[in-house]
Amino acid sequence: MMKDTKKRNIICTAILAVIILALIYFANNYLDAYVVRILNLCAIYTIIGLSMNLINGFTGLFSLGQAGFMAIGAYTVAIFTLPLDMRSTIFYMEPMNPAIAGIHLPFVPALLLGGVIAGAAAFLIGAPVLRLRGDYLAIATLGFSEIIRILLTNLQSVTNGPLGINKIPDNANNMWWSFGVAIMILILTALLINSSYGRAFKAIREDDIAAEAMGINLFKHKVMSFVVGGFFAGVGGGLYASLLGTVDPKQFYFTLTYNFLLIIVLGGMGSISGTVIASFIVTCGLELLRTFDEPLTVAGYEVSLFRPGFSMVIFSLLLMIIVLFYSKGLMGRTELTWDRIFHFFEKHRSKKSPKSTEGGSTK
Secondary structure, three states: OHHHHHHHHHHHHHHHHHHHHHHHHHHHHHOOHHHHHHHHHHHHHHHHHHHHHHHHHHOOOOOOOHHHHHHHHHHHHHHHHOOHHHHHHHOOOOOOOHHHHOOOOOHHHHHHHHHHHHHHHHHHHHHHHOOOOHHHHHHHHHHHHHHHHHHHHHOHHHHOHHHOEEOOOOHHHOHHHHHHHHHHHHHHHHHHHOOHHHHHHHHHHHOHHHHHHOOOOHHHHHHHHHHHHHHHHHHHHHHHHHHHOEEOHHHHOOHHHHHHHHHHHHHOOOOHHHHHHHHHHHHHHHHHHHHHHOOEEEOOEEEOOOOOOHHHHHHHHHHHHHHHHOOOOOOOOOOOOHHHHHHHHHHHHHHHOOOOOOOOOOO
């Protein structure tokens, strides 16, 4: 029975992989550019949502520094993939620092470098502040995110200051990049969570004192979670910069972190599949409701409710309703597995099947 179930799950996974590849091919070649852009943004938000859920949901640390890690990755990709002949026209207020002015990297090495630098920054901030807990840790990581943004604003010769960097090559507009990286990070996250390190993360989340008593090195595992989460967020930030084609410090206010906090709370703190589902719901939902930000005229009268910002009011109300019915998020701490899907359909089919009658038939 176990072998049959395992074989069934492998076949279903292979079929799902083929369907996803076909959908990506179709969307990338036949859908409208605006729709492709939104789908790419969904994939990027999935990456950053997974990075934040690894820290907050699986390890139980209250971190609000994802915008800072994302900014590091975004600026790394922007600086090193910018064509050499365009740098003088973009850095016209102050020339680019000679140490990096002549360095140009392909997209993939720049993306990985952005993740590595973000991971290194996560280690530098994590080593001293991860001894804090709860709200104190949240305030410290939020302050770190703001420090990064201020540095990006003032390092004129490196980041072009408040003017930002534009004309970034748009590699991430291709869905193969954004969804390919998202799927890779999803697999890596699942492998990490199901390893001994992942079990240690969950033990720390449940009770760090008991976990330490069982021999788990709290500092080591907290820093590991923080660094891996920072690396993933840096990679997501690099894709974000490539998708938009421009970066500036105003894009990385601390309020950006709240979008990812919303995603992991809505999907479920400690659920990989919940993060994926919530990333698509939040990103697509905000775009669909954007029509409510435009003025509406009915029979010559302007409806005063329809004005900029009204979409967020509607979206917030919808989220409140969802949270009331799903207090632990859509998935809680569970995952959407093949066993759960088949069990759901079997249970639903058994309810619809007619009940057998007792006794024999009458002539």
